[in-house]
Amino acid sequence: xxxxxxxxxxxxxxxxxxxxxxxxxxxxxxxxxxxxxxxxxxxxxxxxxxxxxxxxxxxxxxxxxxxxxxxxxxxxxxxxxxxxxxxxxxxxxxxxxxxxxxxxxxxxxxxxxxxxxxxxxxxxxxxxxxxxxxxxxxxxxxxxxxxxxxxxxxxxxxxxxxxxxxxxxxxxxxxxxxxxxxxxxxxxxxxxxxxxxxxxxxxxxxxxxxxxxxxxxxxxx
Amino acid sequence: xxxxxxxxxxxxxxxxxxxxxxxxxxxxxxxxxxxxxxxxxxxxxxxxxxxxxxxxxxxxxxxxxxxxxxxxxxxxxxxxxxxxxxxxxxxxxxxxxxxxxxxxxxxxxxxxxxxxxxxxxxxxxxxxxxxxxxxxxxxxxxxxxxxxxxxxxxxxxxxxxxxxxxxxxxxxxxxxxxxxxxxxxxxxxxxxxxxxxxxxxxxxxxxxxxxxxxxxxxxxx
DNA sequence: CTTTTCTTTACGGGAAACCGTAAGACGAAT
DNA sequence: ATTCGTCTTACGGTTTCCCGTAAAGAAAAG
Numbered sequence: 362x363x364x365x366x367x368x369x370x371x372x373x374x375x376x377x378x379x380x381x382x383x384x385x386x387x388x389x390x391x392x393x394x395x396x397x398x399x400x401x402x403x404x405x406x407x408x409x410x411x412x413x414x415x416x417x418x419x420x421x422x423x424x425x426x427x428x429x430x431x432x433x434x435x436x437x438x439x440x441x442x443x444x445x446x447x448x449x450x451x452x453x454x455x456x457x458x459x460x461x462x463x464x465x466x467x468x469x470x471x472x473x474x475x476x477x478x479x480x481x482x483x484x485x486x487x488x489x490x491x492x493x494x495x496x497x498x499x500x501x502x503x504x505x506x507x508x509x510x511x512x513x514x515x516x517x518x519x520x521x522x523x524x525x526x527x528x529x530x531x532x533x534x535x536x537x538x539x540x541x542x543x544x545x546x547x548x549x550x551x552x553x554x555x556x557x558x559x560x561x562x563x564x565x566x567x568x569x570x571x572x573x574x575x576x577x578x579x580x581x582x
Numbered sequence: 583x584x585x586x587x588x589x590x591x592x593x594x595x596x597x598x599x600x601x602x603x604x605x606x607x608x609x610x611x612x613x614x615x616x617x618x619x620x621x622x623x624x625x626x627x628x629x630x631x632x633x634x635x636x637x638x639x640x641x642x643x644x645x646x647x648x649x650x651x652x653x654x655x656x657x658x659x660x661x662x663x664x665x666x667x668x669x670x671x672x673x674x675x676x677x678x679x680x681x682x683x684x685x686x687x688x689x690x691x692x693x694x695x696x697x698x699x700x701x702x703x704x705x706x707x708x709x710x711x712x713x714x715x716x717x718x719x720x721x722x723x724x725x726x727x728x729x730x731x732x733x734x735x736x737x738x739x740x741x742x743x744x745x746x747x748x749x750x751x752x753x754x755x756x757x758x759x760x761x762x763x764x765x766x767x768x769x770x771x772x773x774x775x776x777x778x779x780x781x782x783x784x785x786x787x788x789x790x791x792x793x794x795x796x797x798x799x800x801x802x803x
Numbered sequence: 804c805t806t807t808t809c810t811t812t813a814c815g816g817g818a819a820a821c822c823g824t825a826a827g828a829c830g831a832a833t
Numbered sequence: 834a835t836t837c838g839t840c841t842t843a844c845g846g847t848t849t850c851c852c853g854t855a856a857a858g859a860a861a862a863g
Contacts, residue, residue, distance in 0.1 A: 373704040374675075377602060378595040395701050424700065454595075479645065480616050483594045530792035534819065549842050554821070569820090570794045571751035577798030755849065770812050775851070790850095805863080812857070821848070828841070833834105 362494055363450075365412055366391040369400040369419040369438065370454070375478070379418060379454065382486050397423060397432035401441050408446050416493065417442060421455040421462070436462075439470050450493050454478065454486065459580065467500060474499035514563050516581055519545065523553060524560075525582050528573050533557075583715055584671075586633055587612040590621040590640040590659065591675070596699070600639060600675065603707050618644060618653035622662050629667050637714065638663060642676040642683070657683075660691050671714050675699065675707065680801070688721060695720035735784050737802055740766065744774060745781075746803050749794050754778075 366388050370376040376393050383391045394400045400419070407413045421435035432438050439451060452474040453466060466472045474489035476482055476499070489499035516524075522545060526536050533553065540548035547553075557569065566572050576582045587609050591597040597614050604612045615621045621640070628634045642656035653659050660672060673695040674687060687693045695710040697703060697720070710720035737745075743766060747757050754774065761769035768774075778790065787793050797803045 371701050372596075372677075372699050373702055374599040374603075374699060374707070375593075375595050377599040377704055381598060381602065382595075426701070478593050478595060480592050480647070481594055483598055486595070527789070527791040528795035530788040532789060532819075547841055550820095551842055551844090552840085555841090558822080567751040568748070568753060569791050570748040573791045573794045574749035574798055574803075577795055582795075753849075754851095768811055772812055772814090773810085776811090779852080807862070808860085810857105810859075812855100814853105814855085816853095817851085819848105819850070822846090824844085826841105826843070829839085831837085831839100833836075 362386075363388055363416045365407065365414045366416040366418065367400060367403060367414050368393040369395075369397060369417065369435070371395040371420065371423045375420075375454075378483060379486065382483050383490070386487060386490055391418075395423075396428060396430055397435070397438040398430045400438060401432060401445075404442055404449070405445055413446065414449060416450045416452065416490075418452045418454055421453060421457045436466065436470075439466065439472065443470055450474075452476065452486075452489055452493060452499075454482070475501070477501075514560075516560075516576075520556065520560060521582060523556065524572065524576055527569055528576070528582055533569075583607075584609055584637045586628065586635045587637040587639065588621060588624060588635045589614040590616075590618060590638065590656070592616040592641065592644045596641075596675075599704060600707065603704050604711070607708060607711055612639075616644075617649060617651055618656070618659040619651045621659060622653060622666075625663055625670070626666055634667065635670060637671045637673065637711075639673045639675055642674060642678050657687065657691075660687065660693065664691055671695075673697065673707075673710055673714065673720075675703070696722070698722075735781075737781075737797075741777065741781060742803060744777065745793065745797055748790055749797070749803055754790075 366383060368376050368379050368383075368391055370379065370393065373395070376395070380391050380393065392403070394403060400417075404414055404417070419435045419438060423430075423434060425433065432441060435453065435455065439453075442449060442451070451470075451472045453463070453472050454476045456478040457463065458477055463475055467475070473493050476485045476489050479485075485501065492499040523536060523540075526539055527533070531539060534550060536553055537548050537550050540546070540553075547556075557572075561567070561569075561572055564572070564575065566575070573582075587604060589597050589600050589604075589612055591600065591614065594616070597616070601612050601614065613624070615624060621638075625635055625638070640656045640659060644651075644655060646654065653662060656674065656676065660674075663670060663672070672691075672693040674684070674693050675697045677699040678684065679698050684696055688696070694714050697706045697710050700706075706722065713720035744757060744761075747760055748754070752760060755771060757774055758769050758771050761767070761774075778793075782788070782790075782793055785793070785796065787796070794803075
């Protein structure tokens with residue numbers, strides 16, 4: 362069982378519930394912060410004590426408020442934590458359900474469990490906790506769902522760059538200049554047009570507007 | 583104090599916390615459902631018993647799953663509830679922070695309290711509860727924040743219609759036909775262009791793409 | 804019934820986007 | 834070095850969009 366657990370969650374209502382669940386599981390006094398920066402500093406402090414944290418439960422998205430933060434989301438927090446305490450077990454508890462977001466966390470940052478905020482999340486939370494305590498990881502098959510919802514198409518960073526420029530109001534004919542300024546190739550108007558057409562073909566989109574709408578809906582940009 | 587409270591919330595972690603908060607406040611056994619349809623039917627049933635509900639705490643957004651529902655969001659639920667039990671006290675507990683969404687609930691549907699899911703939400707929840715119990719309403723000034731974030735511009739239903747058509751991939755030149763088919767005026771291409779230009783001017787947008795991105799970001803469409 | 808004013812529509816020139824084709828650049832393999 | 838294939842760029846014709854102006858229509862005022 363775990364001795365020292367840190368919960369990083371900005372909704373008090375959720376963190377309360379997580380604390381309660383941990384209590385039910387025999388964790389005495391889970392600690393809680395609602396800002397990523399504090400979480401990292403607490404972890405750093407604890408690591409040089411006889412009792413560092415052995416489990417981190419964190420959300421991914423945090424709302425900005427007047428308290429300015431260096432680290433503004435859970436992904437950055439996890440990345441930073443992995444630098445200072447690579448063996449810390451990490452459970453991600455978030456409403457985020459997109460495979461494209463979660464998969465890198467599993468593969469690149471080696472998180473140990475993922476629980477989606479949903480109708481039975483507390484039960485899942487407990488199951489994930491048990492799994493980690495027994496040296497296993499916990500990645501529910503529910504994620505398959507996201508997979509079929511998901512798009513087979515993979516947007517490259519190049520694609521995202523040009524789509525983002527469009528969404529910012531750049532005219533198509535002005536984008537080549539932007540690309541050159543940022544040393545991005547291909548930069549010609551022709552290549553741009555061709556690539557945009559490929560993407561739109563892929564989805565049977567007729568206009569750029571439709572593409573932008575899609576990308577916003579699925580948080581591609 | 584309230585005798586019978588119904589919590590409508592699809593995240594178990596949140597509903598647990600709300601239950602706990604109600605317990606702290608002396609409400610014995612708050613009831614809980616995670617689907618809007620069930621909520622309405624429970625309320626309908628209770629209203630013909632000696633002990634109908636006297637407080638409803640509901641979220642606004644609910645995730646769809648395999649359980650198909652007639653009522654898919656909290657706004658529709660509240661509207662339906664107001665039909666069958668107009669005097670029921672309603673507390674909206676949601677992550678939704680846009681004034682354009684909340685204000686109609688207050689003005690048109692007469693909800694009694696609004697608490698935003700955030701860093702101190704449980705405390706706010708209790709404050710809201712106390713307020714309603716004492717015959718007052720609870721609408722925190724925090725909403726002012728949303729106001730200054732907010733945009734003075736009001737999109738008409740006409741605006742939204744044409745923007746939506748664009749986002750669906752309709753070409754500008756084909757939209758007049760759509761408008762005529764749906765008996766929407768003005769329908770001419772000129773009027774369409776003029777209106778789009780007005781909107782874009784208002785925001786200093788340069789392209790339709792940028793307008794679509796904006797509307798998606800702020801859930802106008 | 805006029806006049807005024809506002810809204811909607813029609814039109815036309817210029818800019819941008821769309822789309823196919825062809826030429827050029829580059830790397831890999833022979 | 835040559836060939837081949839791929840990726841990038843250049844160019845031109847067509848369509849669509851953009852934008853200003855003017856005419857037509859409708860509603861309110863005189």
